[in-house]
């Protein structure tokens with residue numbers, strides 16, 4: 230087990246990198262009362278882990294289809310469950326599942342009795358490299374995603390490679406888009422490393438994967454430590470996301486993976502930065518080529534320039550003008566304020582015409 234500590238907003242978060250699920254339960258104390266909020270499907274795929282949790286006397290609240298249950302009703306049910314189990318401020322909550330569960334768990338932890346300690350055991354790649362790092366918690370409200378939430382850090386995060394074995398390939402690639410993003414906004418070396426280890430990553434080789442996840446988390450953790458409340462550098466983590474939100478809106482009837490939209494969004498941002506004269510051609514090619522190594526399947530994604538552009542304009546993060554994260558080079562992101570909506574619209578049309586799915 231490897232352990233890293235990072236500080237954010239005067240909290241210390243301990244990140245633990247492990248190979249086996251039993252190492253996670255072995256780290257739990259016999260003298261603490263734990264309540265686990267778990268993705269029911271993932272727990273059923275790891276029955277011996279469930280038994281180990283029960284042996285540690287954890288009470289378990291299981292959730293089916295957590296993204297659909299990431300709401301105020303489930304929040305209330307969990308609070309009632311914890312109250313019934315006499316959980317108090319000295320006890321500890323644990324989130325076990327993908328980002329929907331870790332977001333919900335963090336939000337419950339931040340509000341139960343004005344805040345209770347919590348651990349995260351993220352089981353999807355997206356939750357390991359993104360959702361469980363950085364202290365953003367939340368639930369959906371009505372149709373608006375993550376409308377209610379807080380900034381509240383866990384004290385421990387357990388990143389365990391064993392859980393990724395049951396994640397299907399498309400979910401894996403969904404999360405991997407964030408790993409690619411972290412590399413693109415950090416350095417050419419990081420991107421070259423991803424390219425050269427792509428085959429081992431795609432077969433989920435444990436050692437390669439843990440090293441790659443650890444490096445990716447370190448990138449995000451460092452940005453978050455500098456800018457917990459997203460006033461500056463943390464905005465760079467939105468690289469590709471403004472375009473991606475537009476693409477997701479254009480596909481709302483038949484939802485697509487967020488990560489796949491992020492990959493197209495990053496390709497759009499890279500090419501736009503190149504065409505505006507910021508990003509050198511060879512850096513653009515390096516990023517595009519690295520992405521190509523991971524064989525994303527975009528065949529079911531609808532790309533409609535009008536809808537994408539309109540959604541980008543109404544994005545909650547854009548006020549009067551559309552702000553985009555672009556690059557001056559790999560590892561050099563900056564915020565670009567778009568002065569001509571018409572130019573951007575024409576660019577999106579052109580990108581789509583030239584894009585090979």
Ligand SMILES: NC(=O)c1ccc[n+]([C@@H]2O[C@H](COP(=O)([O-])OP(=O)(O)OC[C@H]3O[C@@H](n4cnc5c(N)ncnc54)[C@H](O)[C@@H]3O)[C@@H](O)[C@H]2O)c1
Pocket residue numbers: 268270271274295296299326327328329330332352353354355356359360361362363364365366374375392393394395396397400403
């Ligand atoms: N807090 C943040 O900073 C942050 C950042 C990014 C995303 N998010 C949130 O994270 C959520 C998306 O995360 P996600 O993609 O993990 O979603 P998710 O939790 O819905 O998981 C996706 C699917 O993978 C399954 N799954 C998870 N782990 C598995 C495993 N080990 N084996 C088999 N199946 C497994 C889940 O059951 C689900 O079907 C969204 O709610 C999003 O808002 C939060």
